[in-house]
Amino acid sequence: MPITADQVKQLREITGAGMMECKKALAESDGDVEKAVDALRKSGAAKAEKRSGRTANEGRVDSYIHPGNRVGVLIEVNCETDFVARTPEFEELVRNLAMQAAAAGAEYVRREDVPAERVERERAIYAAQLEGQGKPAAIIGKIVDGKLEKFFSEICLVEQPYIRDDKKTVGDLLQEAAAKTGENLVVRRFSRFRLGAE
Amino acid sequence: MPITADQVKQLREITGAGMMECKKALAESDGDVEKAVDALRKSGAAKAEKRSGRTANEGRVDSYIHPGNRVGVLIEVNCETDFVARTPEFEELVRNLAMQAAAAGAEYVRREDVPAERVERERAIYAAQLEGQGKPAAIIGKIVDGKLEKFFSEICLVEQPYIRDDKKTVGDLLQEAAAKTGENLVVRRFSRFRLGAE
Numbered sequence: 001m002p003i004t005a006d007q008v009k010q011l012r013e014i015t016g017a018g019m020m021e022c023k024k025a026l027a028e029s030d031g032d033v034e035k036a037v038d039a040l041r042k043s044g045a046a047k048a049e050k051r052s053g054r055t056a057n058e059g060r061v062d063s064y065i066h067p068g069n070r071v072g073v074l075i076e077v078n079c080e081t082d083f084v085a086r087t088p089e090f091e092e093l094v095r096n097l098a099m100q101a102a103a104a105g106a107e108y109v110r111r112e113d114v115p116a117e118r119v120e121r122e123r124a125i126y127a128a129q130l131e132g133q134g135k136p137a138a139i140i141g142k143i144v145d146g147k148l149e150k151f152f153s154e155i156c157l158v159e160q161p162y163i164r165d166d167k168k169t170v171g172d173l174l175q176e177a178a179a180k181t182g183e184n185l186v187v188r189r190f191s192r193f194r195l196g197a198e
Numbered sequence: 199m200p201i202t203a204d205q206v207k208q209l210r211e212i213t214g215a216g217m218m219e220c221k222k223a224l225a226e227s228d229g230d231v232e233k234a235v236d237a238l239r240k241s242g243a244a245k246a247e248k249r250s251g252r253t254a255n256e257g258r259v260d261s262y263i264h265p266g267n268r269v270g271v272l273i274e275v276n277c278e279t280d281f282v283a284r285t286p287e288f289e290e291l292v293r294n295l296a297m298q299a300a301a302a303g304a305e306y307v308r309r310e311d312v313p314a315e316r317v318e319r320e321r322a323i324y325a326a327q328l329e330g331q332g333k334p335a336a337i338i339g340k341i342v343d344g345k346l347e348k349f350f351s352e353i354c355l356v357e358q359p360y361i362r363d364d365k366k367t368v369g370d371l372l373q374e375a376a377a378k379t380g381e382n383l384v385v386r387r388f389s390r391f392r393l394g395a396e
Binding site for chain 1: 257271392
C-alpha cells in the first residue's frame with residue numbers, strides 16, 4: 001500500500017517524529033496512521049506524545065519587512081493557548097521566523113508542501129547530471145537522495161539552517177521552543193514578496 | 199470573438215480606462231488589444247495615455263498587522279521609479295492600502311482576479327433567489343448584475359469603498375495618487391492572514 005505525503009504529514013503533526021521515522025512506521029503499519037502513532041510512541045520516536053492530538057489554533061500573525069521595503073514576509077505561527085501566544089518568548093520566536101523566511105528565501109514551510117512534480121523534476125535533473133559517469137545505479141541513487149536533501153534544506157523553512165545559529169535547523173528551534181512552552185508549535189503558513197518578482 | 203478577462207485586464211493596465219469602456223472597445227475591435235488602445239485614446243477614455251506602456255516595476259513591499267496579531271496583510275504596490283517609491287506620500291499610500299486590506303477583508307486585488315467559477319456560482323445563487331417572483335427576465339438580469347457589482351465591491355480591494363473616506367473607492371485613491379505622481383500605480387498582490395482561518 002503506497003504511503004501518501006498527507007499521511008506522513010499528519011503523522012508528523014501528531015507525533016513530532018522525524019520524516020524518515022514516520023515513513024518507516026507507516027510502511028510497517030500498512031498506512032494505518034493510528035497504528036503508526038502507537039508504534040512511534042512505543043519506540044520513543046514520538047517526541048511530543050503528551051502533546052499529540054491537541055490542536056494549535058492560537059498564535060500570532062506577524063511580519064518582517066527588510067529595510068528598503070523590497071522584501072517582506074507575512075507569517076502565521078500557531079500554538080495551543082492564548083497564554084503562550086502572548087508571551088514575549090513566543091513573540092520573539094515568531095519575529096525570528098519571519099526574519100528567517102525573508103532572509104533565507106524559503107518557498108515552503110515543510111517538504112510535504114513541495115509539489116510532487118517539482119520534486120520529480122529536481123530528481124530527474126540530478127539523475128541526468130550523473131548520467132554517463134559510469135557510476136553504479138545504487139551510488140547514483142544515493143547521490144540523488146543527498147542532493148534532494150540539500151534542495152529541501154534550501155527551500156523548506158523548517159529544514160533551513162537557522163540564520164542566527166546555523167548549527168541548528170529552524171525545525172530544531174521550533175522543537176526547543178515547544179519543549180520550553182509545553183505546547184505544539186506549528187508554522188502554519190507564510191507569504192514572501194520580493195519586489196517585482198513572481 | 200469572445201473577449202477574455204486577461205484582455206480586459208491588459209487593456210485596463212495599458213490605458214487606465216474603466217472596465218466597461220475596455221470591454222466595449224475590445225468588442226468593437228474584435229479582441230484586438232492594440233486597436234482597442236487606439237480607440238480608447240481617440241475617445242479620450244484612456245486616462246493615462248502618456249503613461250501607457252511604461253511598466254511599474256519599482257515600489258514597496260509593506261505590511262499591516264492589526265493590534266493583537268490575529269490579522270495581518272502583506273502588500274506589494276508598484277510604481278515606475280525608485281524616486282516615487284521613496285516619497286513619504288507613496289509610503290503612506292502603501293500603508294493605507296495594507297490597512298484597508300486588513301480591515302475590509304478583500305480577497306482579490308481586482309475583479310479580473312476572481313475565478314470565473316466563483317462569479318458563476320454567485321450569479322447562479324442570485325438568479326435562484328429571484329426565481330418564481332414573476333419578474334421579467336430582463337429585470338432579473340439587471341438585478342443579478344447589480345448584486346454582482348456589490349459582490350465585487352466587497353471582495354476586490356480596488357473596488358472597495360476606501361475605509362478612510364467611503365465617498366471614494368480604493369481605485370479612485372490609486373488614480374488620484376497616480377495623477378499626483380505622474381506614474382502608473384498598481385497594487386500587484388497582497389496576502390491576508392487571519393489567525394486559524396484558511
